[in-house]
Structure formats: C-alpha cells, structure tokens
Amino acid sequence: MKRYLETGNFAITEGAILAGCKFFAGYPITPATELAEAMSYRLPQVGGVYLQAEDECAAMHLCIGATLGGMKTMTATSGPGFILYADPYGWAIGCEMPLVVMNSGRVGPVSGITGAPGQGEFYLTRYPTQGGNFEAVTLAPNSAQEAMLMIVEAFYLAERLRMPITVLADQLITDGFEDISVPENEEEMKEMGFRVWPRTFNTGPEFYPFTDALDIPPVQMGTNTGGLCSDWTPTPEGYDIEEVEAHHKHAYRLIYKVRNNRSLFSHHYEKKFMDDDPDLIVVSYGTPSRVVNTAVAAARSKGLKVGALRLINLWPFPDDLFTRKAKYLSVELNWDGQLVREVQRATPKDSEVHFLGTCGDLPTIPDLLETFEKLLKNQPLERKGWELEAW
Amino acid sequence: MEYSSTSLIESYLRTRKIPSTACSGCGLGINHKVVIQAISELGLGVADVVWGTSIGCAGRQTFATWKGDGFAGTHGRVYAIARGLRIPLPPEKKIILTVGDGDAFGIGLMHLIHAARSNADMTVIVNDNLGYQSTGGQFGFTTPQGAKTDSSPYGMFEHNLMSEGMDVMHILKGAGATFLARQVCMDGPIAVESVKKAILNRGFSLVHMPYPCPTNFASRHLGSRNQVNIYRWIKDHAAPLGQERPDTIWATGVWHDASNSRPEFSELVWNSVEKIRRTGAL
Numbered sequence: 001m002k003r004y005l006e007t008g009n010f011a012i013t014e015g016a017i018l019a020g021c022k023f024f025a026g027y028p029i030t031p032a033t034e035l036a037e038a039m040s041y042r043l044p045q046v047g048g049v050y051l052q053a054e055d056e057c058a059a060m061h062l063c064i065g066a067t068l069g070g071m072k073t074m075t076a077t078s079g080p081g082f083i084l085y086a087d088p089y090g091w092a093i094g095c096e097m098p099l100v101v102m103n104s105g106r107v108g109p110v111s112g113i114t115g116a117p118g119q120g121e122f123y124l125t126r127y128p129t130q131g132g133n134f135e136a137v138t139l140a141p142n143s144a145q146e147a148m149l150m151i152v153e154a155f156y157l158a159e160r161l162r163m164p165i166t167v168l169a170d171q172l173i174t175d176g177f178e179d180i181s182v183p184e185n186e187e188e189m190k191e192m193g194f195r196v197w198p199r200t201f202n203t204g205p206e207f208y209p210f211t212d213a214l215d216i217p218p219v220q221m222g223t224n225t226g227g228l229c230s231d232w233t234p235t236p237e238g239y240d241i242e243e244v245e246a247h248h249k250h251a252y253r254l255i256y257k258v259r260n261n262r263s264l265f266s267h268h269y270e271k272k273f274m275d276d277d278p279d280l281i282v283v284s285y286g287t288p289s290r291v292v293n294t295a296v297a298a299a300r301s302k303g304l305k306v307g308a309l310r311l312i313n314l315w316p317f318p319d320d321l322f323t324r325k326a327k328y329l330s331v332e333l334n335w336d337g338q339l340v341r342e343v344q345r346a347t348p349k350d351s352e353v354h355f356l357g358t359c360g361d362l363p364t365i366p367d368l369l370e371t372f373e374k375l376l377k378n379q380p381l382e383r384k385g386w387e388l389e390a391w
Numbered sequence: 392m393e394y395s396s397t398s399l400i401e402s403y404l405r406t407r408k409i410p411s412t413a414c415s416g417c418g419l420g421i422n423h424k425v426v427i428q429a430i431s432e433l434g435l436g437v438a439d440v441v442w443g444t445s446i447g448c449a450g451r452q453t454f455a456t457w458k459g460d461g462f463a464g465t466h467g468r469v470y471a472i473a474r475g476l477r478i479p480l481p482p483e484k485k486i487i488l489t490v491g492d493g494d495a496f497g498i499g500l501m502h503l504i505h506a507a508r509s510n511a512d513m514t515v516i517v518n519d520n521l522g523y524q525s526t527g528g529q530f531g532f533t534t535p536q537g538a539k540t541d542s543s544p545y546g547m548f549e550h551n552l553m554s555e556g557m558d559v560m561h562i563l564k565g566a567g568a569t570f571l572a573r574q575v576c577m578d579g580p581i582a583v584e585s586v587k588k589a590i591l592n593r594g595f596s597l598v599h600m601p602y603p604c605p606t607n608f609a610s611r612h613l614g615s616r617n618q619v620n621i622y623r624w625i626k627d628h629a630a631p632l633g634q635e636r637p638d639t640i641w642a643t644g645v646w647h648d649a650s651n652s653r654p655e656f657s658e659l660v661w662n663s664v665e666k667i668r669r670t671g672a673l
Contacts (some may be wrong), residue, residue, distance in 0.1 A: 023478065044667035048659055049478050054505045058471040061464070061502075064474020070464060073475075087465050095462075115483065221460045222480045224438040228455050230463030231446070239455050240463070 008144035008174040008340040012102060012167075013038040014182045015148035016074050018189060019155035019196055021100070022048040023073040025062035027055055030114040032076045032104045033172040034165065039074075056081035060088035062103070067097045068221045068229070072155060072199055076102035078171075079121055080111055081126070089164060090129030093136075093254060095229040096159035096208070097218055098165075098199070101128075104323055105170040105286075105333070107360045116360035117170035118124065119333035122342075125166045126315045133251035135258035138166045138315040139267065141287040144178040150312075152194045153267060159197040160214050160264060161257055168314065170333065171364075172287045193266070202227060206236040210249040214264065226270045258316060268318055270310040273300055277324065278307030280375055283343050284331040285311040288362060292331050295368035306372050311339075322346035327375055329354045331363060392427065401425050404456050404567045405436060409551045411452040416618035418602030420450055421576040422518050425600070427524060429586035440485045441476070445469045445499070448604070449491035449518035467499025470506040473513045477657045478656060492519035495597075496552055497557055503597075507568040509595040511656035516586070517597060520604040528607030529647065533627070535640050538612045553640060560646045563597060569653065570596035571646040575629040576603070577622065578643060585645060592650035594660075601625060601641055 004010065012035055016024070024043055027244065033380065037139035040050040049066070053059035056077050063073040075382070077085070082103045092099060107113035108120040125138040139154055147169055154165040168275060181190045189196070201220035206225055219227035228238025233247040256305040272293050274281070284292045289310040296308040309321060322328075325348045330340035340355040356363060356371055374381055400409050405429070412417050414507050430440065442457035443446040446466035454463045464472045469561040473486050480486070496518045506513065522540050523529040529542035533553040537546040552559040560571050574582035582600065589596035602625070603609065609621035628640040635642050654662075666673055 023475075025475065033431070046666045047664060047668050049661075049664060051475075051478075053471070054501055057468065058502055058505065061468045062475035065472040066478050067475075068472065069476045069479030071479045087468060091465050091468075192434050219460075219462075221441045221462060221476055224459055226458070227460050230444075230450075230454055231465055232454075232463065240451070256405035306507075 001188055002184055004180045004182065005177055006144070006180050007034060007177055009035040009038050009148045011144040011148035011180045012076070012151050012174070013042050016100070016155070017042060017046055017048070018183065018194060019152045020072045020073050020199070021155065022046075023051075023063065023066040023071040024048070025051040025053050025054050025059040025066075025073070026076065026371055027059050027080045027081060028269035029056070029081045031106060031175050032078050032081070032102065035076045035102065035174060037105075056084035057087055060085045060092070063099050064088055066096055067099050067218070070199060070201060070220050072098075074100040076104070078104050078106050079108045079118070082124060090131060091231055093129060093134045094165040095219070096162040098162055100154045100158055101164055101166045102151070103166060103168050103172040105168065106124060113360050115171065117172045117280065117333055117362070118359055119170060119286060119288075119338070121168060122314065122332070122338035127170050128166065133247075134254040136166065136315050137161065137163065137258060138168050140314050141173060142286050142289045142310065144173060144176065144180050146172055148180065148182070150267070150335065152196070156195040156197045157264065159199060160389055161261070162216055162218055163258075164360045168286070170287050184287060201225070204237070207238045208234040208236050208250065208253070210236065210253055212253065212260040214257065214261055243315045262272060262316065265313050268313045269321060270312065271375075272296055272308040272310075274309060276305070277367055278326065279305045279325045280307070280329060280372055281324075282306060282308045282329045282331060282372070283311065283339065284308070285314060285335070285339065288331050288333055291362050291365060292368065295365045295372070298365060299369055299372050302369070304372055304376060306376075317342050317346060319346040323348065325351055327352045327354070329356060329371065329375060331356050331368070333359050333362075334358070335359050345391040396424055397425065403427050403430065403458055405458055408456045409454065412450070412641045413452045414604075414606040416605040416616070417448070418561055418576040418604070418622070419449060419520070422516065422600045422602050423453055423456070423489070425574075425576070425579075425582045426432055426489065428583045429590060430487075432583065433587055433590060435485065435590075439483070440487055443473055443486060443488040444470050445488070445490035445494035447493055447523065448490035448520055449489055450494065450586055453489040467494050467497070468502055469494070470499055470502040470515070474506050474509065474511045474656065477511045477513065478660060480657075482512070482593075482657065484653075486512065486515060486589070488515045490515060490517055492517060492521070492531045493523045493597070494531050501669065504562070504566040507563050507566040507595045507597070509656040510567055510569055510653055512590045512593050513595060514586070515597040519599060519601040521601065521608045524604045524607045528611055538608070540611050558642070560599070564647045567595070568597055568647065569594035569649045569651070573599040573641060573643050573646060574662055575601050575625055575641055575643060576627050587605070588645065588650065589646065592668065593652065593655045594653070601629070649670070
C-alpha cells in the first residue's frame with residue numbers, strides 16, 4: 001500500500017488503471033479537467049491511450065469505439081458535458097457496451113458556477129438519455145479514497161451488467177486533497193474490496209439474448225464473429241427490427257438485468273446512529289454526507305435521536321432502506337430538491353419528508369443542528385427567507 | 392429472382408438483408424455494389440473489413456448487409472466511434488463506413504473533420520441522395536441551389552456546401568484528409584477505381600457519391616418519380632474534374648490523393664504510447 005496526499009482526480013485515475021482501464025477520452029471542463037490531465041500523464045506509462053475529443057459527445061463516442069474494439073474505457077466530465085453524453089449514453093445502453101462515466105458535479109443549470117460543488121444531476125444520471133425503457137446504475141462516493149473504490153467497482157459492474165455505469169461525485173471530491181492509499185498488488189486490492197472482472201467478447205450467434213442474465217460478453221468488432229450492434233431495436237442476432245414485441249423483449253433485458261441482480265451491488269449505503277430507530281433520519285449522498293455525519297454525531301451528544309443514512313448506490317434507488325415510518329430530512333447540494341422527491345416516493349405513505357438545500361457551498365453544522373431541533377419539535381423550518389419545505 | 396451480382400452477394404453480403412428495403416428505383420444499391428466490387432477487386436475477405444453505418448437511408452439500408460462485423464452509430468457520430476475503434480483494431484483491418492449526406496455534412500461534419508484531421512484510417516462513402524429523404528425529403532447541406540423539397544417548397548435558397556464555388560471537398564482537404572474523390576452513381580468502373588484507392592490509403596479517405604432518389608427528391612424537384620428523369624438529371628449535372636460546364640454541380644474524379652503521405656492516427660498514437668512507456672518521454 002502506498003499513501004499519498006493527493007486529489008480525488010488522482011485517486012480516480014489510479015483506480016481506473018487498477019481496474020484495467022486502457023483508454024480515456026475527455027474534453028477539458030472544470031472540475032474534471034485535472035482527471036483528464038492525470039489520465040494523459042498516467043495512461044501512456046501503462047500502455048494505455050488518452051485522447052482529447054472535439055467535444056464531450058465525441059469523447060464518449062470515442063470510448064464506445066474503443067470498447068467495441070475490446071478495451072476497458074472511461075470518460076469524465078461535469079454537468080454541462082454530461083448532457084452532451086446523452087447521445088452516446090443511449091447508444092451504450094442499447095448496444096450494451098461496458099464503460100465508465102464520471103461526473104463531477106458543479107453548480108448549474110448550464111455553466112453556472114464552475115469551481116463549486118453541486119448535486120444537480122441526481123435525476124439526470126437516472127435518465128442520462130432519451131427514450132426510457134432502461135435502468136441506469138449510479139454510484140456516489142463521498143471521499144477521494146471511496147472515489148477510487150467506486151471507479152474500480154464501476155468497471156466491475158459495467159462488465160457484469162454489460163452497460164455504462166455512472167460515478168457521480170462533486171467538485172470537492174475530485175479537486176480536494178485527501179489522504180489516499182493505493183493498493184500495490186492483487187492481494188491488497190482484495191483487502192480493500194476492489195473487484196475486477198476481465199473483458200471477453202461475444203462469439204454469437206445470439207448477441208442480444210432476451211434474458212436478465214449477467215455476464216453476457218459484449219459484441220466486439222474485428223473478431224469476425226459476425227457481431228452486430230446498432231441504435232435500433234435488435235433481434236437476438238443484432239439485426240435491426242421495427243416491431244413492438246421485439247422491443248418489449250429488448251427493454252425487458254435492459255431493465256431487468258439490473259433490477260433482478262441487485263445482489264451484485266456490494267456498496268449500497270452507510271448508516272450512522274441508525275440502530276435505535278431514530279426519530280429523524282437524515283438522508284444524503286456525496287460530500288454533504290460528511291457534514292451530515294458530523295452534525296448527527298453532535299446532535300446525539302445533545303440527546304437528539306437523529307440518525308444518518310448515506311446513499312452510495314443511488315440508482316437503482318434503494319427503496320428497501322425507507323420502509324420505516326419516521327421523519328426524514330434530505331440534505332442536498334441544490335435548491336430545487338431532487339433526492340427528496342425520491343425519498344418521498346420510497347417512504348411509507350404518511351411519512352414526513354423535509355428538504356434542506358444548499359448549493360456551491362456545504363451546509364454548516366449549526367444550520368443542520370438547528371434544523372434537526374426544529375423538526376424534532378415540530379417547528380416550522382425557515383432560513384434566510386426560504387421556506388425549506390417548499391420543494 | 393436472379394441478380395447479376397449473385398456471386399458478390401454470396402461472398403460478402405447477408406442474404407437476409409439483400410435486397411434491402413430501399414424504395415423502387417433508389418440508386419443506393421448501385422453505390423453499395425461499387426463498394427463491394429472494389430473490395431472484391433482488392434482481394435479482401437469478409438474478415439478484413441469492419442463495416443460501419445449511420446442514420447438515414449444510406450445507413451439503415453446498408454446496416455447488417457456486410458457478412459462480417461458491423462455497427463451502426465448514432466446520427467453523425469459514427470466517425471468518432473470509428474476513430475475510437477481504430478485504436479484497438481488491428482491495423483490490417485479496414486473500416487468502411489457507408490453514410491448519408493445529412494450524417495456526414497450536417498450533424499456529423501465536426502466529427503468528420505476531426506477524423507480527417509487525425510488521419511484516422513477509415514474509408515467514408517458518403518451516399519448523397521441530395522437531402523434528408525428517409526424523413527420524407529427535406530433539404531440538406533449539399534442539396535443543389537433552388538431545389539424544391541418538403542422543407543424548401545419555394546426552392547432551397549440558402550448558401551450551402553455545394554454552391555457559389557464552395558465545395559465540401561475543399562473543407563475536407565483543408566482538414567487533412569489524405570484521399571478524396573467524388574463519383575456519381577452512374578460512374579461504374581471509374582467509381583470502383585476511386586473506391587479502391589480510397590480503401591488502399593492508410594489514412595482518412597472519403598468518396599462522395601451522389602445518387603438518385605426518385606421517391607422524394609425527384610418527385611418534388613422534377614415533379615416526377617420517373618427513374619429515368621432523375622438518373623439523367625444527375626448525370627447531366629456531373630462532369631469530370633477539369634471538364635466542368637456552367638451547370639455542373641458535381642465535379643467528379645479524384646479530388647486529392649496524398650495517400651500514405653503522413654502518419655496514420657492509430658499508428659502515431661501507439662508509437663507515441665510505446666515510446667513514453669519505454670523511455671518516459673517522447
């Protein structure tokens with residue numbers, strides 16, 4: 001194990017290389033630029049390729065092409081680039097191409113504030129493309145070290161599920177300096193929970209079987225297997241077909257290969273002070289969860305029965321964590337309320353669900369403590385003129 | 392039914408997809424045959440070529456016709472996919488893309504230019520049916536001036552890439568393409584020769600191949616779906632380079648041949664990676 005004081009971008013780069021990533025294509029964008037820079041430096045050292053694309057849409061298409069040729073690939077961006085992935089993301093879902101997509105959230109909409117953290121792409125990572133009829137997978141680390149683990153995990157899941165996997169972080173995680181341990185051999189990787197799955201290719205003749213099964217290798221060009229892939233609804237052999245019944249079967253695979261294999265995910269959540277059925281459950285993901293964890297510990301020392309539930313596996317949404325009737329508070333880095341809507345949907349019908357949003361800046365511990373206290377005393381939430389419940 | 396191309400079809404194409412679902416009288420099949428003929432004359436086999444296609448008439452009708460490996464990209468992005476694929480694909484394998492004019496010169500022009508800039512080894516066959524015909528017949532960016540289409544009912548009056556002395560070939564040459572040719576679909580054996588040269592260039596090659604669309608383009612612009620009319624109209628407006636007439640729209644022949652004159656993209660990338668890996672510097 002080697003220890004570094006380095007950025008999340010460094011950790012992600014090392015994680016990708018450990019997972020077998022040999023190809024990265026990107027486009028400069030704050031705060032994901034340093035990741036592209038790190039890849040351009042590190043990949044050639046391990047015999048890999050870095051390409052700078054003409055835009056993000058091309059970046060992910062380049063990755064698709066390299067995946068089609070048998071490489072493990074990755075791209076990274078922030079919100080304004082992530083929307084340009086919509087086109088290739090859909091293609092990668094439909095053609096079932098394994099690759100990893102990193103999104104470092106900043107403040108939006110559009111260019112917004114470039115150098116500050118935001119969580120505006122919670123739903124966008126669930127619906128990264130048009131058309132529906134698929135299930136998306138998103139992992140959300142809350143530290144540089146965990147970002148490394150999640151990148152490795154994303155490469156693993158991409159192979160086994162045969163699809164693109166999104167890792168959703170934010171500017172503080174990718175740009176912030178932290179204590180990072182990098183495993184140096186397979187044993188240390190295992191110790192740290194790093195799982196790796198090798199790339200193989202499909203020999204046909206059924207390239208798109210109507211099944212929810214795992215571990216079906218992707219189509220690979222240049223293998224002379226007669227492999228086909230396209231943006232149209234495929235027959236099992238990969239021919240294009242305009243037929244609702246065929247599309248229903250195709251959609252079944254895209255949805256249920258994820259839904260029916262939930263046991264594959266090994267990093268669902270983190271719970272703090274959740275063993276004694278707390279009166280208030282604070283839900284968060286990513287960087288805000290670190291402030292929440294501290295605030296909840298402080299609340300406990302003041303005798304408030306508060307627990308913290310941090311989501312790591314954002315999509316598919318872990319509904320089963322929200323079966324208990326309690327008060328819920330969603331803490332997010334946006335002012336419109338995104339995670340809170342999903343919490344509201346997943347919790348028992350008459351649960352109280354509240355929202356505390358900040359953006360570009362983290363919530364403060366006094367702010368959080370005040371909110372916890374008010375919620376537990378059934379007092380109205382109001383701060384800086386914002387009605388916090390009006391999400 | 393007997394086809395004169397039976398042996399070519401049996402060797403290279405999937406009988407499930409041939410004949411295609413193209414409209415009666417469509418010229419795409421002629422372009423398609425020109426490409427297959429060129430592959431055959433070069434002595435290439437099914438395993439030597441990866442075939443990529445795009446969206447629209449040209450893409451949809453040629454997808455999965457190739458007996459070997461094939462992919463269809465999103466609209467206009469197939470050049471970026473092919474460039475990514477070029478990295479792991481063995482250098483002796485050819486990438487041939489059959490795309491349309493909307494794909495190459497409209498939505499995909501930026502990606503096309505970057506494929507040319509990087510001199511990525513691929514042969515792009517732009518099958519130009521003079522507009523967006525699979526959506527019913529709207530003008531594109533190489534549609535002749537004055538053409539009446541469903542989205543230019545008064546005649547196409549905008550500046551475009553094939554009018555007033557402009558030619559899309561100039562853009563691609565400036566961008567760094569190492570082989571460029573234009574042949575209309577009636578050029579027969581001359582077109583086959585151009586496509587052969589394109590495939591042999593280890594770098595970015597493009598052959599622009601205008602072809603007739605009787606169903607939409609001809610019915611709106613010429614007022615008739617009579618196939619003879621549109622075939623004659625295209626032939627009358629095409630002339631070999633150097634023999635252009637005032638009403639020539641398409642100057643045909645080899646526009647630019649700098650084959651194998653500068654390093655190919657993936658070769659350059661891999662050589663650089665190898666040097667960095669070995670020595671830590673370039």
